Amino acid sequence: MARLPVPRAWRDKHAEQNGEARGDHSQSHLSAVQKHLVAASGEFVGTFFFLYFSYAAQLMLTTQASDTSLQNGGSSSQSVIFTALVYGFSLLVNVWAFYRISGGLFNPAVTFGLCLSGGLPWLRGIFLLPAQLLASMVAGGLVSAMFPGDIASTNTTLSPGTSIAQGVFIEMFMTAELVFVVLMLAVEKSKDTFIAPVGVGLALFVAMMAGAYYTGGSLNPARSFGCAVAAKQFPGYHWIYWVGPLLGGAIAAGYYRFVKYFNYEEVNPGQDSAAGDYVEE
Numbered sequence: 001m002a003r004l005p006v007p008r009a010w011r012d013k014h015a016e017q018n019g020e021a022r023g024d025h026s027q028s029h030l031s032a033v034q035k036h037l038v039a040a041s042g043e044f045v046g047t048f049f050f051l052y053f054s055y056a057a058q059l060m061l062t063t064q065a066s067d068t069s070l071q072n073g074g075s076s077s078q079s080v081i082f083t084a085l086v087y088g089f090s091l092l093v094n095v096w097a098f099y100r101i102s103g104g105l106f107n108p109a110v111t112f113g114l115c116l117s118g119g120l121p122w123l124r125g126i127f128l129l130p131a132q133l134l135a136s137m138v139a140g141g142l143v144s145a146m147f148p149g150d151i152a153s154t155n156t157t158l159s160p161g162t163s164i165a166q167g168v169f170i171e172m173f174m175t176a177e178l179v180f181v182v183l184m185l186a187v188e189k190s191k192d193t194f195i196a197p198v199g200v201g202l203a204l205f206v207a208m209m210a211g212a213y214y215t216g217g218s219l220n221p222a223r224s225f226g227c228a229v230a231a232k233q234f235p236g237y238h239w240i241y242w243v244g245p246l247l248g249g250a251i252a253a254g255y256y257r258f259v260k261y262f263n264y265e266e267v268n269p270g271q272d273s274a275a276g277d278y279v280e281e
Contacts, residue, residue, distance in 0.1 A: 036127040042101030043128045047135035050094040050106045051226055055143040055154050057086040063149040077213075084208035084217065092201025099186070099197060107220040108132055108242075113179035113249030117256045119187035136226025144230040152231035156216025156224045156241055164237045167215045171244025172251065174207035175219045179252035187256075190272045219245055 030038070061082050095104035103120070105111050111128050114120035144151035158167050181203035185196035192199075208217035218224045224241035228234045 036124055039102040039124060040127040040131040042098050043103075043105060044131040044135045046094050046098035046102060046104055047106040047132045047222060048139050049097075050090050051136050051139035051223060052143060054087045054090045054223075055139055055151065055227055056147055057090075058083055058154045059143060059147055059149045059151065061086070062153040080212045080217075081209060083212055084205045087208055087217070087223075088201045088205025091204050092197050095200050096197035102128065103186070104197065104200075105182075106132060106222070107178075107245075108222055109175050109220060109245035109249040110179055110182055112246055113253045114182070114187065116250055116253035117183055117187065119183060132222045133225060136222035137229045138226075140226035140228075140230030143227075150231070151227055152233045154227040155231060155233060155235070156218040156227075157235055158216070158237065159214050162214045164240060167237065168240045168244045168247075170211045170215050171218060171240060172248040174211045174215075174217070175245040175248025176251045177207050177248075178203045178219050179249045180256065183252060183256045192272070215240075215244075219248070221245055 028035070061079055091106065094106065098104040098106075103114075105114065105120075105128060108129050111120065111125045111132070115122050115125040140151060140154075143154075158164070162170075178200070181199050182196075185192060185199045204219065207219060211217050216224070218241040221242045224238065228238060
């Protein structure tokens with residue numbers, strides 16, 4: 001005889017009661033500062049791996065490809081696509097590995113956006129930001145020391161004909177796309193959250209395909225900072241790779257707060273309802 005479906009709220013309450021009966025308490029043995037430090041360590045290692053492999057692969061592309069430099073001084077379309085793939089997949093893999101530890105942010109602009117949106121405590125963000133910047137410098141320095149080629153070729157620079165103002169807005173909108181994907185797939189919990197790293201990596205890939213030729217496709221102050229430190233070459237407009245992404249993070253956070261305030265779930269209901277409220281026993 002088929003059994004009636006059990007509401008999720010009842011199941012969760014029953015599981016909680018069983019856990020208490022077994023003594024499975026969730027109280028942590030770590031202090032708040034220790035939690036922040038562990039998260040910062042995960043952010044350091046994750047940011048390092050993300051940028052180490054990204055820098056190394058981009059350096060290989062610019063060193064080996066015969067068509068990366070064109071007559072106008074820019075990059076070929078093939079180089080742009082490969083570079084976008086490199087950064088997108090490196091982010092995907094490392095976010096998937098580290099999001100349980102630190103959230104897998106690897107980006108001061110994403111950190112800033114999550115803090116503004118309320119998805120991340122400001123104190124945690126203060127711990128994560130130095131870890132991200134330090135990891136970017138270590139990644140850039142090690143790639144420069146270990147791989148043939150000039151690490152300066154991985155710097156984010158504007159293409160000929162792209163103005164500084166254009167660069168700021170291109171970086172702003174690219175980063176807004178990335179941060180909003182993080183907010184909706186990772187911060188907003190749903191049945192799709194477990195594959196959020198796939199969406200985040202693809203968001204970076206899509207954004208870089210559109211803008212990497214024009215600005216270098218930073219979307220991340222740490223990404224631009226680490227290789228510039230290693231190369232000891234900062235373009236005079238390096239500041240746009242901070243201002244643009246931070247503005248993008250703020251825009252994404254603002255719209256996220258807007259849709260949350262108006263309870264977006266009621267506007268288009270049922271989009272996440274498959275097996276969401278009831279299950280067959």
